[in-house]
Amino acid sequence: MITIIKNKTLKTLALCCALGVNFALSGCGAGDSVQAQSNPSTLATKDLSAFVNTFWYVPQAYTLAYSYSSSTNPKTTAVSDQTIWHFTSANGGYLLGCSFTSTNNGASWTSATIVGSVTANNTVSLGFFGGLVTVGSGILTSSSGQPAFLMQMSSGIASTGLTHWAYMLPITSSDPSWSSLPATNNVSVPTATASGC
Known part of the structure; x- marks a missing residue:
């Protein structure tokens, strides 16, 4: 104590x-x-097995992001950011999977490996490992009666970067957005995630 x-x-x-x-x-x-109190009845980890083989996306209302470039004027520019997560495994409070991001209406996608954690009190920290390392933090909550990640993320180097906050909602093949993702030119989830990570 x-x-x-x-x-x-x-x-x-x-x-x-x-x-x-x-x-x-x-x-x-x-x-x-x-x-400082420790409660032995509090679980050290959260069971995340229900997230395995699920996909998550950014609804239209949350696609606004800001990019930064030291070589432009103005240095910050509003962009539309669509991001797809595919969780492939869960173990001991960790989520593993792939992330796919586009800021050019789905013309190209950047993939990254997700290694993240969700604590028993629903705080979230996701690491995205690819060309750049991005760390996103947030909470696991709900929106309109379904689970949702409320996330804040920034990535980049000294000369360029991107900052985006969004609700990430689950998406399945029965959702209209599955075949035409918001902030893209009718790009589907299978097309966006085809490259793997």
């Missing part, structure tokens, strides 16, 4: 209250102690 004793400064008091999500607080008043 870790005990942190707060002093009476406003800054420390604010920190104490801000950490209340992760710590059991007895008050938050001056002189109170904050104790």
Whole structure:
């Protein structure tokens, strides 16, 4: 057990209250102690087996992203970003799979290998490994009664990059978007993912 004793400064008091999500607080008043609690009944990992062999995409409302280039003026430009995830396996709170991204209406796709994790409290961190390394963070939540990843991602190098936040929703062959993905010129999920990763 870790005990942190707060002093009476406003800054420390604010920190104490801000950490209340992760710590059991007895008050938050001056002189109170904050104790880190471990709960043996809390699972260390989340069962993600239901995600195996599922596909996820960006709905039209969330395709807006911004690209950066040091050689253009203005340096930031609005683009449409369609991204497809295909999870192929899950183990011990980790999700593995492939990601496919296009910012040119589906004319070309960039693939990456996904190695990510979802904790028992639904926080998400996904690593995308390909030509560049991208780290996306977010939460596993729901949208319109279905599971959804709410993600924030940035990738690039010093001279170019892309930043995008989006809800990633599940997609199957019965969805109209399967054969005509948003922000593409009628590109299907099978076409977008044909290259593998």
